[in-house]
Amino acid sequence: xxxxxxxxxxxxxxxxxxxxxxxxxxxxxxxxxxxxxxxxxxxxxxxxxxxxxxxxxxxxxxxxxxxxxxxxxxxxxxxxxxxxxxxxxxxxxxxxxxxxxxxxxxxxxxxx
Amino acid sequence: xxxxxxxxxxxxxxxxxxxxxxxxxxxxxxxxxxxxxxxxxxxxxxxxxxxxxxxxxxxxxxxxxxxxxxxxxxxxxxxxxxxxxxxxxxxxxxxxxxxxxxxxxxxxx
Numbered sequence: 001x002x003x004x005x006x007x008x009x010x011x012x013x014x015x016x017x018x019x020x021x022x023x024x025x026x027x028x029x030x031x032x033x034x035x036x037x038x039x040x041x042x043x044x045x046x047x048x049x050x051x052x053x054x055x056x057x058x059x060x061x062x063x064x065x066x067x068x069x070x071x072x073x074x075x076x077x078x079x080x081x082x083x084x085x086x087x088x089x090x091x092x093x094x095x096x097x098x099x100x101x102x103x104x105x106x107x108x109x110x111x112x
Numbered sequence: 113x114x115x116x117x118x119x120x121x122x123x124x125x126x127x128x129x130x131x132x133x134x135x136x137x138x139x140x141x142x143x144x145x146x147x148x149x150x151x152x153x154x155x156x157x158x159x160x161x162x163x164x165x166x167x168x169x170x171x172x173x174x175x176x177x178x179x180x181x182x183x184x185x186x187x188x189x190x191x192x193x194x195x196x197x198x199x200x201x202x203x204x205x206x207x208x209x210x211x212x213x214x215x216x217x218x219x220x221x
Contacts, residue, residue: 033209041213043156043211044211045210048208058208090155090156101209104155105154106155
């Protein structure tokens, strides 16, 4: 089975721009979670989608949004980028409620 | 609010020794716990999951859970230099995971 894939792997943007990241879960997995990882804050939960519905949301501003498609692929969008948004963005998929999560390789975003 | 606490380390052990990594959590709602390993520049990789009180062994790894004390640990026997990484503890519940900030393990040859 193929693992979780994320595109792009690396991105450089400037302040004020917006960015869209994509995640394809493991085949058959319907839950997709997004995390932001920074050296200072560690792994922080952004949101989780299941069957195209956002089930849970972390404590991030509204500039961070996401969606999930009928094939379980998910995208997250960050608008009006700030320098502090520079981070590794990780997507994880799981097969059912409260199940083990498997991570993709991540997208490293640098905001200049 | 759930919190997961880990000592940031680094924890230094010689090759062949037992490495002991610890984690405490503040929310009694968590029913499942996970240990992930993350190499520098890579994404987290699942090592172990544990749901019940007691020990769970998988090869050189043993996870221990004590729900009354809200304590989770990971023992790595016969530590190898390739085990040098950051180990993340996570508590699960309601389809989300709350992660600790991780403990860096250094295994010297």
